[in-house]
Amino acid sequence: MVFTFCIEGGNFSKAGSASSEVKKILKQLNVDSKIIKRTVVSLYEAEVNVVAHAFDGDMIVEIFPDKIAVRIEDKGPGIPDIDKAMEKGFSTATPKVREMGFGAGMGLPNIKKNSDEMNISSKVNVGTKLEIVNYLK
């Protein structure tokens, strides 16, 4: 099953709505609550990343009998140095974004922590692709 959600860049008031929708779906599918939690936490972080940095993006959620695979693709500035972005506490967020409680530099590390597989690729001034896989068993 495939579900696609649009993410609007810069609109923090809507940040989290796509991951909440995914949560509802996973609960209906009787997915183990611990796996739901991991997945939703990682998707929430990814969603906020798109809102904070990109112009817009899509979250494509594919549910298989054995795994949940999510792609988050955005159009935006991209990440020049992915290794650096993976470091805990590293953030390029503006002070304004930080004031709103985002941008603590925990986004990507937290996604990694809450997923079984994570792949990220990015092109500067084009956008970023993030893949997250969580296994159901």
Next chain:
Amino acid sequence: MEKAHFYHALKVVEKACIGCTHCMNVCPTSAIRVKNGIADINKNACVDCGECLNSCPVNAIIVEQDDFSQIFHYKQRVALLPTVLLGQFPDDISEKQIYSVILELGFTHVYEVDETADILTEVTKTYMQKHHQERPFISSFCPAIVRLIQVKFPALVEHIIHLKPVIDISAIFYREKLKNEGFSDDEVGIFYVTPCAAKIAAVKSPVGEDKSFIDGVINMDFIYNKVLLSIKQNKSKELKYELNKHISRRSIGWTLTNGEASQYSGRCLAIDEIHNVIEVLEKLENEEITDVDFVELRACDHSCAGGVLTTENRFLAIERLRKRADWYHRNKPIILEPKEIEEYRPYLLENISIKSIEPRSILSLDTDMMEAMKKMEKINRILKVLPSIDCGACGAPRCQALAEDVVQGKAKMTQCVFLQKMLTKEGLITPQESFDISENTWGVKRFEKKNINDH
């Protein structure tokens, strides 16, 4: 051990129900459907919050209570009172009068449940230190919220503090005290005067306990009427009750909003009203709110002062309780002996834990994930033909709910009035068939011919 069948104190009086959908639309767990013109509550989904009762225009939803005369089955009859009871009466009625009338009703002892809040606060502090990895801690205070988390937020169950609420601690204390005074277990009857439906359900089918510590429940509005009646008719000859106790400010404020959250250090939140609570639980579950130590969650607006069995306006009741707390705080009656409950502290600490709180999600479409996926695909297909205006005319609160009911075999798509009209127009069902379907949802009476000039 949880029983397979959940007891609910909220009951629909079929004779009175007009099948108007008010309750169906406000139910936070979508537990209500209208069938045959009568509201039908799904026992697995209901959390006894009382929203339906508040919304009912014809008082067709009631809180079922135990027969009062059952208290006389016991030699020792203890009335456990919630502190909000004292906030219900006008200022010119004294605490002593209220207590005296309650004793006259037939109780041998009166005790305010929130008096054990002091012990619980202390134990909770230690608990939170010991289990710090389970942050954020969710209070076990409100039984409607515990049930809400079980059915809608199963991942958060482990964050509920596994300690008994004050009502159970007080019941255990009083029973043990009377046993030490020489009474046997079956001579002691402990009765809770409840401001809400959820507390009754908690007594009748306790979560995480084998049996309840309370023998019966009496609705607070019943006691309120009895007390007022007796005082107004000047029935009480003498004031039986000796007022020689001291209740802490913490105890009196315990059931009001921020009563618990104000007691702990760290970042504590206090949230009341069930929809507000749901909003916060969603955020907690997504970890959108992190860095919170303790959350106090209550189903009623303004916590227990807004319980469905309260009689006084909640703002006035809260003001009165605050005054009462201040009075006790200022005029500390001289208490020479230490509080009796202190002697029981070790015993209470031994018995204060809750065994386990099991999640029981109502959200999953099927236990088998492949089946659930098939059902979800069906639901999405059905939703494409439903009008998505959530009119409720099918007897389900939303188009989504109807689609789910159809897939679960609990409803038919033709219950949708829009589909009925379309199918009739295309000649796929006859007008009579369409009429019959509506009668099934709304009852025969709804379609009886009425004359506009009738009175």
